[in-house]
Amino acid sequence: MSTSYRATPATPDSRRGDLILFMAIAFVVSWASWFTAVGLGGSATSAPTAAPYLFGAFGPLIGALVIRVRRARRGEPAPEHAVPFRRKSLLWAPLMLVVASATVLSAALLAHAAGGPALSLDVAKDAVEDVGGPAAFLVGMVISGPLSEEPGWRGTAYPRMRASMGRFQVGLVLGVIWAVWHLPLFFIDGTVQNELGLATPSGVLFAVSTIPMAMLTAYAYERAGVLASIAVHFATNTTMVLLDVKEPVTQSLIIGIQGIVAVLLLATARPASKPAATALPTADGNPAPRADHTVRV
16 A cells, blocks of 8 residues: 655744744753853863863754754654755855855955954964864864854744744844853853953954844855855954954954845845755656755754
8 A cells, every 4th residue: 555755835834833942952952052151160161171161062953953853753854944055055155155254354444444442363373273273273263163053043943933934033133042042151251252251342243243143144145045145153252362352342344244245145036945845756646736845954
């Protein structure tokens, strides 16, 4: 006897349930790890604090993997606004990397022209040497932040939130959630957030900066998927570390420039296309629609 294996369409309840579960996993895994690091004391770059500190960054990725498995077991197609991996991603990712890095570099140059700190190659060299050289630096910058977060925030949360919100609304809401998720890092010695300080202008600006970043990575995601959003995240973080961006004036300019660029890009972007349909056989031999399962989350 032949049996049908028609894909089950996603419902608002299942999308909402996935989103809530993802947020719960992301926050529980990350905050439990980071507050363990706080309790252990010491620096984030030395044992035993380093282990829970590093593991905490993977909360969003773990949440994304859980939701991906859960969706597959239900036989549901990918969310409407999920972006499958395509070859054009290999072209868009480097382009978005340049755009994101340029927003930070231009802000640093403007800040210097206004009397702020000068750009220094020595600072960049020290940042690279402190972690063991160029290879270790690049690997660390890719894994810590871009790779550990983007499959979750953009690849999982974003398309489910877009089902009921506009681009700018998702950027605002997800940006605020992203800022709150980072809060424990302010209490771990050796982190960038701890150096900035929570109750300082720099700390507040760091929190605010997650909103334009959420919008810029969202644009990259809608254009070419998670790979492009990883490129934006990586370029922004890396350029800020190499330029040692900590001054409130420079931070403010980065927020302003990224905000303008993100708004212009999102305002002119075409809506994300729906997943392509394919056919699956059913019990009566007729084809049944199925969404493109090349989407990863």
